[in-house]
Amino acid sequence: SAQEKKEYPKPEAMRPAMTEFWTPQPKVVTPGDIKTNSAPSDAIVLFDGTNLSAWKSCKTGGDADWKLQNGVMTVDKSKGDIETKQHFGSFQLHIEWCVPENITGKSQARGNSGVFLQGMYEIQILDCYNNKTYTNGQTGSIYKQSTPKANAMRKPGEWNVYDIIYNAPVFNEDGSYRVPPTVTVIHNGVVLQNNVAIRGTTEYIGHPKVEKHGAGPIKLQSHGDPSEPISFRNIWLRKL
Numbered sequence: 205s206a207q208e209k210k211e212y213p214k215p216e217a218m219r220p221a222m223t224e225f226w227t228p229q230p231k232v233v234t235p236g237d238i239k240t241n242s243a244p245s246d247a248i249v250l251f252d253g254t255n256l257s258a259w260k261s262c263k264t265g266g267d268a269d270w271k272l273q274n275g276v277m278t279v280d281k282s283k284g285d286i287e288t289k290q291h292f293g294s295f296q297l298h299i300e301w302c303v304p305e306n307i308t309g310k311s312q313a314r315g316n317s318g319v320f321l322q323g324m325y326e327i328q329i330l331d332c333y334n335n336k337t338y339t340n341g342q343t344g345s346i347y348k349q350s351t352p353k354a355n356a357m358r359k360p361g362e363w364n365v366y367d368i369i370y371n372a373p374v375f376n377e378d379g380s381y382r383v384p385p386t387v388t389v390i391h392n393g394v395v396l397q398n399n400v401a402i403r404g405t406t407e408y409i410g411h412p413k414v415e416k417h418g419a420g421p422i423k424l425q426s427h428g429d430p431s432e433p434i435s436f437r438n439i440w441l442r443k444l
């Protein structure tokens with residue numbers, strides 16, 4: 205018996221509209237004012253120069269007690285680290301910091317501070333303007349893990365800007381990373397870390413550890429080095 209020859213309908217020819225999506229439309233975010241460098245409309249403002257109410261002291265759990273003057277907060281080394289009361293998963297963080305003009309000291313003992321992502325992983329802050337240190341400990345390093353791709357420091361007395369994009373990790377049941385945390389760090393418009401996987405906790409001595417955790421705060425470091433304390437301003441975060 206002869207096989208019947210079947211004719212199938214030809215697929216419709218592709219038209220431009222077939223690969224264009226119209227819904228849902230991305231939400232409208234009003235960007236910050238370029239002149240005043242204000243936060244975008246959907247950002248959580250963590251510090252706008254008026255008060256430290258978004259922060260608490262890591263040491264006491266009470267009010268954050270760093271110095272507040274002229275819209276700027278300055279580390280008080282006698283008071284220890286501060287962290288946000290609110291906890292976050294993945295985010296985009298904007299934070300500005302300034303090393304005082306009269307800074308002294310060298311290597312890690314010169315304007316040392318840091319931003320801890322989810323309270324766990326330190327992006328180093330240090331005065332690296334004409335100040336050599338180990339490369340995986342310089343400004344914009346994932347401390348002791350990943351050397352920054354460039355040194356984009358402004359000189360002491362000038363404001364530096366960090367824009368940090370952070371993806372929180374996903375854990376296996378046994379506490380190992382199924383997806384490690386990743387981070388992009390832009391310093392004064394220059395990419396220092398490009399979607400780099402974080403290997404674990406920030407350790408001064410020894411290797412990173414993987415510790416299961418959930419949402420966490422933004423923590424700012426009050427480093428014990430004897431150099432003059434650095435300042436912060438204009439801190440905001442957008443949840444991702």
Ligand code: MG
Nearest residue numbers: 316317318329
């Ligand atoms: Mg530090």
